[in-house]
Amino acid sequence: MTQRILIKEVQCKTVLHRLQLNGAWEYTANFYRGCTHGCSYCYVPSLIHDERSWGSFVDVKMNAPQVLNKELFKVDKNVVFLSSATDPYQSVEARYKITRKCLEILLSHGFPVLILTRSQLVLRDLDLLKRFEWIRVGFSISTVPSRVYEPGVASLEKRIECLRKISDQGVPTWVSLAPVIPQLMLVDLEQLMKTLCDAGVRCVVPGLLRMMNYDESRKMFERVVAAPYTGFLKGGVELMRKVDGMIERNGLEPPRNFFKWTHIQEAGLDKFLYTSSNKMIEKEEWVHHTTELGYRGVQETTSLIHQ
Numbered sequence: 001m002t003q004r005i006l007i008k009e010v011q012c013k014t015v016l017h018r019l020q021l022n023g024a025w026e027y028t029a030n031f032y033r034g035c036t037h038g039c040s041y042c043y044v045p046s047l048i049h050d051e052r053s054w055g056s057f058v059d060v061k062m063n064a065p066q067v068l069n070k071e072l073f074k075v076d077k078n079v080v081f082l083s084s085a086t087d088p089y090q091s092v093e094a095r096y097k098i099t100r101k102c103l104e105i106l107l108s109h110g111f112p113v114l115i116l117t118r119s120q121l122v123l124r125d126l127d128l129l130k131r132f133e134w135i136r137v138g139f140s141i142s143t144v145p146s147r148v149y150e151p152g153v154a155s156l157e158k159r160i161e162c163l164r165k166i167s168d169q170g171v172p173t174w175v176s177l178a179p180v181i182p183q184l185m186l187v188d189l190e191q192l193m194k195t196l197c198d199a200g201v202r203c204v205v206p207g208l209l210r211m212m213n214y215d216e217s218r219k220m221f222e223r224v225v226a227a228p229y230t231g232f233l234k235g236g237v238e239l240m241r242k243v244d245g246m247i248e249r250n251g252l253e254p255p256r257n258f259f260k261w262t263h264i265q266e267a268g269l270d271k272f273l274y275t276s277s278n279k280m281i282e283k284e285e286w287v288h289h290t291t292e293l294g295y296r297g298v299q300e301t302t303s304l305i306h307q
């Protein structure tokens with residue numbers, strides 16, 4: 001399938017944004033604006049209010065590595081989350097290598113890194129990931145891993161294969177099991193949980209679909225499913241309870257341990273960000289409202305990406 005994507009090369013003023021929740025904090029960094037994965041349930045369009053169609057554009061922050069390098073000299077060391085409002089390994093990264101360059105800089109400054117992606121391109125950087133003293137590499141898996149709902153995303157099998165390869169190299173891996181859509185289940189969650197454990201995944205963080213106050217996202221999702229989204233949430237509370245049980249039965253690590261970075265432990269702040277599925281949602285909302293502050297477009301190019 002060929003999809004026309006508008007790629008815009010831009011300059012940014014800032015890269016790191018501080019996120020604070022439950023007494024703990026970390027940084028988020030988004031090197032791209034927009035995401036060619038174009039997931040139908042994505043929160044981001046409701047937060048950046050871009051008139052371009054979601055999934056059809058990406059702005060590349062060309063100077064992000066230089067800006068990040070300067071910022072890291074000035075800020076306190078803490079976990080840097082890649083990324084909160086885009087996928088750091090979407091297809092344009094193969095061409096621009098902004099995420100790779102920024103990882104090299106984070107490594108040289110000795111910063112801990114938390115990654116979340118849906119793309120197998122992350123394997124390209126395994127050589128770097130292995131060299132971090134503290135790193136957590138995660139994949140997002142929803143209950144609808146299909147091109148209908150996630151047009152640009154790698155298949156579920158490919159994502160699991162990537163998790164296995166990364167785990168095999170000794171890099172701690174995790175899964176954001178989100179969104180869980182109770183009435184749209186294309187996966188067997190019991191089986192998925194076992195497969196993830198077998199692939200070496202150490203932590204799974206579930207999150208229920210939530211569209212409240214995300215009008216643009218809700219409309220986008222309802223266009224795809226052709227029905228009000230609320231109907232798909234029936235049985236959500238019971239299902240999330242079951243998912244928590246599966247996580248426990250499979251011996252996965254509690255998020256508060258898995259995501260704890262040494263310096264946070266030393267400071268006695270043992271409530272890290274991922275304390276429950278609901279907390280994860282709150283975190284996402286907060287992140288999305290605080291990113292993209294330094295965005296400034298200066299240059300524009302158009303090209304075709306074959307997916």
Ligand code: SF4
Pocket residue numbers: 035036037038039041042043044085086087118
């Ligand atoms: S990969 Fe993440 S940021 Fe990109 S479209 Fe999907 S949900 Fe949105």
